[in-house]
Amino acid sequence: MPEGIEVEYYRIGALQALGRTISSVAAEDNYYLKGETSSEELYSFLVGDEFTAARRIGKLLLLDSKGGVTLGLRFGMTGRLLVDNVSSIDHLEYSSTRNESFWDRFSIEFEDGGLLTIRDPRRLGSVELNPKVDNLGSDIYQIDGRGLNVVLRGSSRPIKARLMDQKQIAGLGNLLTDEILWRSSIDPRRSADSLSKEEKRCLLYHIKSAINQLTELGGSHMGKLQDNRVISGFCPKDGAFLERYKVGGRTTYSCPKHQR
């Protein structure tokens, strides 16, 4: 599913949409519009305008316009961004393998005939004009030791829930977090403030290296753990059967042997 890495791919894809005059907006699915945003408002603000920049904070894609508005796009679990009918990602874990245009929830047409579209079977994504961004934590590509310390300090929540909290770190989803904790040999249920100095250093290293490595490999589903995130899957490191349980309401897999 789209986590920070996938949305970074979408951002790069969205660069193709910059500098092109918008001729039309299709936002018929009201459920897809969040906050105060309405279909009429999107139309009146965007038609005739053009995007000048594509930014990303965590899983939120931001398109700035020349006219001064910012369009925020969220992709939920199964949303893909198509620019001129091309997606930067062809496979999304847990999404359908089919690719149907009736799953298009939001679309922008340019004067040159091209399109920017969100195709999202499960409708968990959303579109919002001028979304609030000050409640998001450090982006996954920017996180450093100081930032991680702040995130972990004084929280008794499970470390996994804390890492996935977008107010703390923006961009980590369920698959990435399981992968990172597996690489770091840390049990996801440990309380966030229980990590030793050494464990925090190890965790920071694995956050950075997993993000960079999986970005190169093509997505958050390319981790070493992913193929074994199934019932009776086993640990690729030492062969033990993985445990499966919920943390913060999310399905979690971890190795009882080396994650402590």
Next chain:
DNA sequence: CTCGACTCCTGTTAGC
């Protein structure tokens, strides 16, 4: 303030 529990969405799949 923190944090767990619950809810939403719908395509896919396990099981009867």
Next chain:
DNA sequence: TGCTAACAGGAGTCGA
């Protein structure tokens, strides 16, 4: 064969 129920996870809300 056909049906149902469970499952997947991002994000928001609610109440303790």
